[in-house]
């Protein structure tokens with residue numbers, strides 16, 4: 001008998017091996033290459049690096065400051081102030097080195113990150129499918145929900161469920177931020193270093209100038225041009241357009257309408273089929289993505305922000321492994337173990353891609369084939385959930401806002417914390433289901449409680465890692481909602497989880 005490992009197990013193995021590979025072949029955090037007059041000068045294990053201009057030291061860095069050295073050099077160079085800059089490097093054995101005319105400073109890459117293009121192709125393939133899938137499946141989904149009343153009922157339940165879980169998630173986040181107080185323990189020196197290092201990154205995000213005006217927000221859900229919404233991947237607008245089209249397509253009783261529905265149904269089925277084929281490379285892709293992230297991740301920064309990162313991760317763990325099972329038990333008869341077992345692929349893809357949109361095609365496939373959710377519910381609830389339901393992101397935004405406030409010495413009172421609940425819930429709805437947007441939307445939450453927005457510089461360094469973590473509950477909650485709603489409609493089919 002031929003022994004075959006199941007795909008979801010292969011993906012988990014890929015993930016674990018990727019983490020091991022990435023940590024073995026990690027990018028050396030104490031090694032830098034300086035380009036000076038076309039020559040590469042490699043420096044390793046320094047004890048201190050100083051930037052000197054006109055005989056005075058403008059910055060000094062210790063042995064752990066690899067990222068700061070790169071970023072601050074870049075900002076000096078971008079301001080065209082690097083011409084007369086000298087870099088002095090001191091080593092523990094007393095040696096000193098002086099480099100002039102430096103044009104670039106970078107890390108030395110490793111094999112751990114070199115395979116990443118395979119992972120990037122995987123993410124692009126899944127993202128390529130997301131928009132046509134949301135469009136076609138929502139049109140078919142909305143059209144198959146027989147009448148307006150039915151759509152309103154399912155839509156109301158879906159939005160209600162999502163709103164409830166978002167508020168619960170934010171409350172969990174605020175609870176842990178209040179109990180652990182991660183921001184109270186940050187030494188002033190670390191704060192300064194983080195602010196200095198990530199100031200420019202933070203500024204460019206703040207400049208995106210995001211404001212949350214509820215009226216504007218609602219107005220903007222209506223696309224002026226649905227084709228532009230599709231081209232830009234504006235999920236909220238695509239959702240709006242597709243639901244409307246689906247509803248009214250089902251009202252037309254003609255052959256043309258049937259043909260059109262058949263057309264969208266064909267697109268949606270084809271997309272799901274493509275996903276199943278793409279998933280064949282998932283174990284390798286996940287391996288390369290995780291390996292690259294682990295290899296490149298600045299664990300020095302993680303140390304500085306350990307308490308904050310732990311607060312977010314503990315909150316996300318409670319959300320995923322306490323709140324969700326409770327809701328599953330409360331609203332359905334499904335086994336918690338089987339539910340989570342079915343989610344293995346979904347979790348691995350969400351974690352390695354940090355994108356709910358890229359994960360959507362996989363979630364859809366699993367919900368229909370393994371959890372017994374009928375297509376008409378899955379194709380309505382999941383695209384909507386991917387777009388508006390981001391419990392993990394909402395929780396993270398609440399903790400991040402509290403953390404930044406604590407570092408700056410603000411004591412947020414109850415009213416301000418309630419403001420965080422409301423704005424984080426809305427900000428999470430407005431967050432596009434792609435990597436890193438949660439951080440940008442955090443600016444809205446900070447503004448709402450008067451915390452300095454440049455404070456996001458403090459947390460940018462660990463955002464990639466936390467993005468991976470928060471995307472997991474974001475997508476599990478979509479599957480959960482799907483099961484809960486199908487069960488409430490008595491439409492949950494056979495479980496097919498092994």
Ligand code: ASP
Nearest residue numbers: 355356433434436437438
């Ligand atoms: N990466 C998240 C997602 O796709 C969004 C975010 O929090 O940045 O669900």
